[in-house]
Amino acid sequence: MSIDLETAARVAKLARIKVEEDQLPALAEEFNTILGFIEQLGEVDVEGVEPMTSVTPMALKRREDIVTDGGMQDKILKNAPDAREGFFAVPKVVE
Amino acid sequence: MTDLNTLTLAEARDKLRAKDVTSVELTEACLKAAGAAGKLNAFVHDTPDIALAQAKAADERIAKGDAPAMCGLPIGVKDLFCTKGVPSQAASRILEGFKPEYESTITGQLFDAGTVMLGKLNMDEFAMGSSNETSVYGNAVNPWKVDDRELTPGGSSGGSASAVAADLCLAATGTDTGGSIRQPAAFTGIVGIKPTYGRCSRWGVAAFASSLDQAGPMTKTVRDAAIMLEAMCGHDAKDSTSANLPVPDFEAMLTGDIKGKKIGIPREYHMDGMPEEIEALWADGRKMLESAGAEMVDISLPHTKYALPTYYVIAPAEASSNLARYDGVRYGHRATLAAGDGINEMYEKTRAEGFGHEVQRRVMVGTYVLSAGFYDAYYNRARKVRALIKRDFDDAFAAGIDAILTPATPSPAFGLGEMIDADPVQMYLNDVFTVTVNLAGLPGIAVPTGLDAKGLPLGLQLIGRPWEEGDLLNTAYALEQAAGFVAKPQKWW
Numbered sequence: 001m002s003i004d005l006e007t008a009a010r011v012a013k014l015a016r017i018k019v020e021e022d023q024l025p026a027l028a029e030e031f032n033t034i035l036g037f038i039e040q041l042g043e044v045d046v047e048g049v050e051p052m053t054s055v056t057p058m059a060l061k062r063r064e065d066i067v068t069d070g071g072m073q074d075k076i077l078k079n080a081p082d083a084r085e086g087f088f089a090v091p092k093v094v095e
Numbered sequence: 096m097t098d099l100n101t102l103t104l105a106e107a108r109d110k111l112r113a114k115d116v117t118s119v120e121l122t123e124a125c126l127k128a129a130g131a132a133g134k135l136n137a138f139v140h141d142t143p144d145i146a147l148a149q150a151k152a153a154d155e156r157i158a159k160g161d162a163p164a165m166c167g168l169p170i171g172v173k174d175l176f177c178t179k180g181v182p183s184q185a186a187s188r189i190l191e192g193f194k195p196e197y198e199s200t201i202t203g204q205l206f207d208a209g210t211v212m213l214g215k216l217n218m219d220e221f222a223m224g225s226s227n228e229t230s231v232y233g234n235a236v237n238p239w240k241v242d243d244r245e246l247t248p249g250g251s252s253g254g255s256a257s258a259v260a261a262d263l264c265l266a267a268t269g270t271d272t273g274g275s276i277r278q279p280a281a282f283t284g285i286v287g288i289k290p291t292y293g294r295c296s297r298w299g300v301a302a303f304a305s306s307l308d309q310a311g312p313m314t315k316t317v318r319d320a321a322i323m324l325e326a327m328c329g330h331d332a333k334d335s336t337s338a339n340l341p342v343p344d345f346e347a348m349l350t351g352d353i354k355g356k357k358i359g360i361p362r363e364y365h366m367d368g369m370p371e372e373i374e375a376l377w378a379d380g381r382k383m384l385e386s387a388g389a390e391m392v393d394i395s396l397p398h399t400k401y402a403l404p405t406y407y408v409i410a411p412a413e414a415s416s417n418l419a420r421y422d423g424v425r426y427g428h429r430a431t432l433a434a435g436d437g438i439n440e441m442y443e444k445t446r447a448e449g450f451g452h453e454v455q456r457r458v459m460v461g462t463y464v465l466s467a468g469f470y471d472a473y474y475n476r477a478r479k480v481r482a483l484i485k486r487d488f489d490d491a492f493a494a495g496i497d498a499i500l501t502p503a504t505p506s507p508a509f510g511l512g513e514m515i516d517a518d519p520v521q522m523y524l525n526d527v528f529t530v531t532v533n534l535a536g537l538p539g540i541a542v543p544t545g546l547d548a549k550g551l552p553l554g555l556q557l558i559g560r561p562w563e564e565g566d567l568l569n570t571a572y573a574l575e576q577a578a579g580f581v582a583k584p585q586k587w588w
Contacts, residue, residue, distance in 0.1 A: 003463075007463075011459050011462050011463045012459060013443075014462045014466060015415065015446075015455075015458050015459045015462040016419075016422070016439070016442040016446055017443060017446045017447050017450065017455050017459065018440075018443035018444050018446070018447040019447070027456075027459070030518075031459070031460065031463065033518045033519060033520055034407060034456075034520065035460075035463075037403075037404055037407065038404045038407055038408055038464075038473065039404075040400075040401065040404050041401060041404050041405065041408070041476050041477060041480055042476075044398070044401055044476075044479075044480050044483065046476060046480060046483070049479040049482050049483060050479070050482060051481075052478045052479070052481045052482040052485065053478075055292050055306060055481075055485065055534075055535065055536030056293050056336075056536050058336070058338065060336075061332075061335060072196075075196040076425075078194075078196055079192070079193050079194065079195075079196075079425065079426035079427070080425055080426065081424075081426075081427070081428070081429035082429065088424050088425060090424055090438050090441065091432060091436060091437050091438050091440075091441050092437060093437070093438050
């Protein structure tokens with residue numbers, strides 16, 4: 001499996017990280033190094049093995065679906081780069 | 096009188112209880128040492144006002160006779176832990192200016208027990224690195240030095256390791272996703288334990304790879320690790336993977352008696368090209384435990400060689416999901432936008448500016464292995480191999496093995512900048528002996544046991560049965576006593 005420039009650009013887009021055109025070849029090469037290292041997992045016989053879901057054998061706990069916290073709008077917004085009128089503000093989303 | 100900052104937690108606790116010292120005196124000694132250690136770049140946000148207020152409160156508690164073990168003891172906190180009102184950046188530009196409105200469960204528990212926070216400690220960005228060279232704060236530096244070179248304290252808990260080894264604090268918190276407590280502990284001649292997955296709450300600790308992340312103490316001795324770990328453990332309803340199990344008195348389990356214990360030596364940890372001195376260190380450790388009455392057993396953990404590639408699928412996959420939250424909306428950095436930029440440009444520019452190179456690389460690798468068409472080939476396959484790696488350990492423990500002895504790292508500390516031209520996989524090899532333990536969710540501890548030919552510290556790792564940190568600490572205590580490691584870095588900073 002070899003990553004070409006188009007795939008590298010697509011992955012960057014999916015990850016929402018801007019990568020300049022001239023950086024793509026280096027990125028693709030790094031991906032190939034890492035994926036080449038990962039490829040060796042292909043030689044392991046995993047027939048009949050269930051993928052691990054929890055490293056310790058414990059069931060996730062359930063709780064009642066009720067409101068236990070809230071009423072702290074100021075605290076929630078305090079670290080926002082742009083908060084206005086009690087909301088997070090972002091650039092225009094809908095045309 | 097010894098400088099107070101050089102005391103162990105146990106010594107300081109006993110002196111506090113005997114009214115020989117006050118927490119304020121201990122705290123001032125540490126603040127002074129930390130203030131004079133700028134060259135190590137270990138502390139990145141100092142909190143002297145908080146420290147002194149906590150120390151005064153601790154002294155009042157001690158005077159009243161209401162003092163838990165950690166009461167009044169000054170520590171450093173890894174920047175990955177959210178601390179209320181104090182910068183908590185995970186050493187990333189993307190969390191610049193972030194001051195949490197809440198306290199992580201672990202720091203909250205430590206503060207409730209009267210522990211004093213001196214400040215926040217350097218680390219690799221989002222705990223991704225093995226040399227503390229990916230930090231937005233710049234490199235943390237190892238206090239150990241044998242020539243002109245500045246050495247890495249290891250990573251990702253590099254600032255914690257450097258600060259403890261240089262006596263800037265009595266102990267520090269660390270976190271360990273693939274070896275980030277144990278590798279830096281080994282590189283700096285201190286003790287570091289990663290407990291069983293689920294022992295310490297992950298709530299309020301910036302997430303890297305949630306199924307692997309565990310916090311733990313980094314300390315000067317095994318006894319200190321026992322004392323501090325106990326204060327960090329416990330059930331937390333806010334972490335759904337937190338174990339609802341009683342926390343034993345770990346310190347009381349340190350008898351040093353390991354007669355009849357079966358200690359496994361896994362043959363797969365003899366790596367090709369492993370330095371002779373690491374082999375020798377491991378052989379010495381074997382002899383030490385044998386002399387202490389343990390029975391040494393050669394064992395096999397056949398899937399060991401697949402641990403690193405498995406880790407480099409699972410950890411980036413989880414990181415790509417966890418780090419999706421850093422989008423420039425709710426906290427931290429937002430890029431300056433050009434006219435006409437929409438929300439996608441905001442995300443893409445913010446994340447390109449805010450994340451460093453290694454973090455970007457891992458997020459993108461994770462995105463790739465989780466993307467349509469590759470999920471089964473990479474991610475699901477890695478989860479299956481992870482199950483096999485865990486099964487190897489389960490089989491060894493079922494056969495009666497109590498603990499497993501391995502080297503902690505494949506080399507001593509290397510020079511800062513020396514790996515800059517290496518490909519990323521070369522750096523990943525640092526975690527070859529530690530990463531298996533995270534994948535299997537087991538407790539592991541690094542103990543300093545010797546020096547290399549140049550005089551740099553080397554450590555061995557002991558791996559224990561799940562939830563049996565007390566027994567593991569006792570074996571580590573026996574190893575520590577047999578090794579008698581007392582070397583300290585010569586002060587140059």
